[in-house]
Amino acid sequence: xxxxxxxxxxxxxxxxxxxxxxxxxxxxxxxxxxxxxxxxxxxxxxxxxxxxxxxxxxxxxxxxxxxxxxxxxxxxxxxxxxxxxxxxxxxxxxxxxxxxxxxxxxxxxxxxxxxxxxxxxxxxxxxxxxxxxxxxxxxxxxxxxxxxxxxxxxxxxxxxxxxxxxxxxxxxxxxxxxxxxxxxxxxxxxxxxxxxxxxxx
Amino acid sequence: xxxxxxxxxxxxxxxxxxxxxxxxxxxxxxxxxxxxxxxxxxxxxxxxxxxxxxxxxxxxxxxxxxxxxxxxxxxxxxxxxxxxxxxxxxxxxxxxxxxxxxxxxxxxxxxxxxxxxxxxxxxxxxxxxxxxxxxxxxxxxxxxxxxxxxxxxxxxxxxxxxxxxxxxxxxxxxxxxxxxxxxxxxxxxxxxxxxxxxxxx
DNA sequence: GTAGAACGTGAGCAAGTATTCATAATAAGC
DNA sequence: GCTTATTATGAATACTTGCTCACGTTCTAC
Numbered sequence: 001x002x003x004x005x006x007x008x009x010x011x012x013x014x015x016x017x018x019x020x021x022x023x024x025x026x027x028x029x030x031x032x033x034x035x036x037x038x039x040x041x042x043x044x045x046x047x048x049x050x051x052x053x054x055x056x057x058x059x060x061x062x063x064x065x066x067x068x069x070x071x072x073x074x075x076x077x078x079x080x081x082x083x084x085x086x087x088x089x090x091x092x093x094x095x096x097x098x099x100x101x102x103x104x105x106x107x108x109x110x111x112x113x114x115x116x117x118x119x120x121x122x123x124x125x126x127x128x129x130x131x132x133x134x135x136x137x138x139x140x141x142x143x144x145x146x147x148x149x150x151x152x153x154x155x156x157x158x159x160x161x162x163x164x165x166x167x168x169x170x171x172x173x174x175x176x177x178x179x180x181x182x183x184x185x186x187x188x189x190x191x192x193x194x195x196x197x198x199x200x201x
Numbered sequence: 202x203x204x205x206x207x208x209x210x211x212x213x214x215x216x217x218x219x220x221x222x223x224x225x226x227x228x229x230x231x232x233x234x235x236x237x238x239x240x241x242x243x244x245x246x247x248x249x250x251x252x253x254x255x256x257x258x259x260x261x262x263x264x265x266x267x268x269x270x271x272x273x274x275x276x277x278x279x280x281x282x283x284x285x286x287x288x289x290x291x292x293x294x295x296x297x298x299x300x301x302x303x304x305x306x307x308x309x310x311x312x313x314x315x316x317x318x319x320x321x322x323x324x325x326x327x328x329x330x331x332x333x334x335x336x337x338x339x340x341x342x343x344x345x346x347x348x349x350x351x352x353x354x355x356x357x358x359x360x361x362x363x364x365x366x367x368x369x370x371x372x373x374x375x376x377x378x379x380x381x382x383x384x385x386x387x388x389x390x391x392x393x394x395x396x397x398x399x400x401x402x
Numbered sequence: 403g404t405a406g407a408a409c410g411t412g413a414g415c416a417a418g419t420a421t422t423c424a425t426a427a428t429a430a431g432c
Numbered sequence: 433g434c435t436t437a438t439t440a441t442g443a444a445t446a447c448t449t450g451c452t453c454a455c456g457t458t459c460t461a462c
Contacts, residue, residue, distance in 0.1 A: 003438090007429070010439060034419060045441045050421065116315065125370070151387075154379045158367055158387050165366030166359055169326070178355045186352075186359050193398060194391040204408090208459070211409065235449060246411045251451065 001062075002054050014052050016042040021063045026108035030060075030115045064112070068127050074101050075131040083138055087147065088192040090139065094132070095184045098167065106171060113168045129153075129160050136195065147196055159191050203255050215253050217243040222264045227309035231261075231316045265313070269328050275302050276332040284339055288348065289393040291340065295333070296385045299368065307372060314369045330354075330361050337396065348397055360392050 005011045020042035024033045035056050039046045053059040078097045082090045102109045112121055133156045140147050149155050170176065170183055178186075206212045221243035225234045236257055240247045254260040279298045283291045303310045313322055334357045341348050350356050371377065371384055379387075 005439090007438065009429080013439085035421080036419075046421080047423085047441055048439080051439070056420070114317065151379065151383070154383060154387055157371075157378055158384070158391060161367040161370045162363030162391070165370070166362040169362045169366075170358075177358055178352065182352070182355060183359070186355055189398065190359060190363070190391060190395040193394050197390065197394060206409090208408065210459080214409085236451075237449080247451080248411055248453085249409080252409070257450070 001052055001058070003051050005052060010052070013042070013044055013048055016044070017049060017052070017059065018063050018066060021059055022105070022108055025060075025063075025111050026105060029111055035059075064121070064123065067112075068123050071101065071124065072127055072131065075128070075135075079131075079135060082135070083142070087139065087143075087196050088188060090135070091192045091195075092184065092188045094135075095163065095167075095187055098163070099180065099184075102167075102171075110168065110172055114172075125160065125164065128164070129156055132156050132160055149195065155195060159194065163187055163191065204252050206253060211253070214243070214245055214249055217245070218250060218253065218260065219264050219267060222260055223306070223309055226261075226264075226312050227306060230312055236260075265322070265324065268313075269324050272302065272325065273328055273332065276329070276336075280332075280336060283336070284343070288340065288344075288397050289389060291336070292393045292396075293385065293389045295336075296364065296368075296388055299364070300381065300385075303368075303372075311369065311373055315373075326361065326365065329365070330357055333357050333361055350396065356396060360395065364388055364392065 005014055017038060020038045021033070024037050024041055028037065035049050036046055038059070039049050042048075049056075049059065053062065074097065078093065082093050085093070112124075115121065133152060136149070136152060136156060140149060140152070166187060167183070170180075176183075206215055218239060221239045222234070225238050225242055229238065236250050237247055239260065240250050243249075250257075250260065254263065275298065279294065283294050286294070313325075316322065334353060337348075337350075337357060338353060341350065341353070367388060368384070371381075
């Protein structure tokens, strides 16, 4: 951030710019999102963008920061409700929460996912992995008889990526091969089966 | 293809252009790949690109056609060897084959995967799904006692996407969280467990 | 050998877009 | 009210890049 906004006015501009970035990406796609579009939608001029962001990338980065933060909060909110349930219920609940999270801004998240290489999209996955690792670590402690995973980080890595990308792929298909419920059932089956596999000896 | 090459000379130019496209994408990334770069690397001038391809997209499309074709052949070659084995061995073999296939051009495939939205990358996945569906259909026929999946297309969809994207994600990590062998073991565990789950009543 | 077709060339055009900067408007401090 | 700091403006700049086209070269058929 090139200049730190000190007045209320400018803080609102920064907020409007980030929001406008989200909307423009959702509507036109990342590639077709220009600084002029963003400024116009935010109701300010291009110059204002460069008052607060060194370049376009920083602006998108700020948007991602906000989304990563939202994600973390969403997971944390849903977490305590799940820990008493069994593994299958937990996984199903996480999937449901995931769909709900993406639900509002499907277009935006799809577009961001399509451009996952543009650096920071990775932070999204890592944040998610970190939170899920915590969930399953706690579960494993409570149910050490049923679940004993040797390498939790790797297991979480596999499950997280499998879930996220399969769902994204499902969402971006022109016509779905099955209902959303069926997809969640199958993913739950796969993930829960995998995580539960190794009973302690 | 704007003009059909009739002389040997021009056929070589077309081939060189496609090859140069692959190399340039692998080296500089799709976004930084310009028609001028491709032409230079192919040892011809930009104009020649437009003798045979209407635009840059068609050129990349031709490259993808070639790769999809390669993929189909690779799967078909490996297929007969696997059908006698058990499910776990088959999945492990497919993963091994997958890594081998990508192995030579890791950079290229990663870069193409990063830009999966640019149309035709989807064809890649569908081709793979189609082939895998055939593999598991045949396996299910032979081992109808052990495996009876109600909705094979959906199961294959889930497994294929999970495997492909987890591997791609693994490959694009700056530092791997586990060895390639471990990853394959875990993926095998998850996929085979999932596919084998429902025994016939 | 030569005419005509196929092919190759690369400077330059057209279009788009990130970024700057001189200038103007607004708010804060006194 | 006046001064200074902060914020906003948007035309102009600088740069990239896909693509064209008038011209030169190579091949083929007769």
